Amino acid sequence: MRGLSGARWLLGAAALLLAGDPFTSSHAHHTLHYFFTGVSEPGQGLPHFTIVGYLDDQQFVRYDSDARRDLPRAPWIRKVEQEDPQYWDWQTQLSRSWELYFRVTLWSRFNHSQGLHVWQWMHGCELDTDGRKGGHSQFGYDGKDFLSLDKETLTWTAADSRAQVTKRRWEADRVWTEGRKNFLEGDCIKWLQKYLDYGKETLLRTEPPVVTVASKASYGGLERLTCQAYGFYPKEIEATWIKDGESLEAETYRGSVSPNSDGTYYTWLSIEINPEERDLYRCHVEHDGLSEALDVAWKAPASVGLLVGCILGAVTVLILLVTGVVFCIRK
Template sequence: MGYVDGQQLRHYDSNTRRAVPVVPWMEKVAQEDPQYWERHTEVLRGWEATFRESVETAMQRYNQSGGLHTWQLMYGCELSEDGRKTGFYQYGYDGRDFLTFDKDTLTWTAADAAAQLTKAKWEAQPVIAQYWKDYLEKDCPECLQKYLRYGAEMLQRKEPPIVKVTRKDSQHSLETLLCRAHGFYPKEINVTWRRDGKVGQEDTFHGVVSPNPDGTYYTELSIEIDPKERSRYRCHVEHDGLQDPLDVAVKGSAPVWLIAVGVIVGVLGVLSVAGVLFYVRGRKGA
């Protein structure tokens, strides 16, 4: 699967054995490059075979004779407004870290003794590390910029969050306030509970932002309070789709709904592309 800013754009699996677009705007790529999908299909069929070999190799190293096992690869790049480029490339086995590439030192970090064998094998062939460094610093950002051009209407849109605040009784005469923000895009958002306009470190939002089926996101944040002090608390929400931050309070037992009016300004702050759907020469198994 290939993603841009959390939005899936293409797909391949062993049943169809085809690389296909997931979103309509990715069909534009064939207009500029008619052989794009055929080329990527062939490359990924080769990757499928390589992955099978890597699983078998890993099973041998971990003395596993059967069972269900997975070999995973994740790589991508990020491009910031100020032009900074970063990239990552890492392997996993059965959901655990296996091998991670450091493009600055052209070395691989092994997670355990089994991965050390692959590290030694690949570092003995410097061309592998140099290829991935060049890809992450040049080819990947160029792909990212191209995809942003194709999907500009969707990827660079701003959809403000809808914020709902509710409450429920808790133990020991306390109550829980729940702030839920949903329907927003892009993913980056800041949600905090504030007491008299001030936020404590323990109340700052660091949780998970989850995707909705329509490509937007949602998140929620709760806090336990003394009901007598309810009027002193506000859910504070900051997002690029908002003209101004929101401060939402509970009124009595009824939730307060605020649907903010968004404004589209500027460009996306951090853009990223990740997946395993790129043309790779000289692919190597474990």
């Protein structure tokens, strides 16, 4: 159904925003994003209205039209209650106002056909560790882009002809459009910094990647080298294949940066090579958890015979040690 495709659009867009572009830089940045979803016919596990908030890749708050209250989703966000005991009350009132906006404004001013339809709104801000800031506000309808804000010109970019009417209405309403820009450049950055302070033990930690290189035969006499980096945090990482000091970006196949169950990340990159030149290749990795960049080469695995020999040797030593202890006890 079209509504389900809308839900997939939201999840896909959320994944892209949370993942970012992990291979362009190892430079850390932090994000605060809110994802709003409104459906015309609640059901199939979807409430009529939902808001989910993420700091970096961690969900910290959720509101929906069933519970009708903002609820914490990360332990560290409870620290806000020490500074403002009324925080959850006024956040809940704000969320209820947005629910009313979706019900009254978005649904009533847009002609819909029968069936399930979905509105989505993504907005949030980014802050680099060097002080650079950014922000975006984007609406989607039934799984497709609808309108996105240009903060510099205070205009809305329409994705199709159906969005033109809303575009003109919002551009005429300067209070609405300027309000979105002011939030992205002001309150959003302020709360991002405050939330980061609450969750710094989790969100500002660094864990270095473990990097390994494996080899596998490929087609046409070629060989595929695969570099795996895992167990790292934060998710920003720079990894590339190099040969004689030259980056081989065009020849590299990449996997996405994906989460582990323990909150760290893993990724991989591979390249097809001439086996005779294997020793010239290095997997170059940079990450905030590393004191210096890694250049990892393929290493031949230990032979089975050598491994068996080592095991037998260890067993022999253990038997001799036990025999000696028993002999001493009897003596």
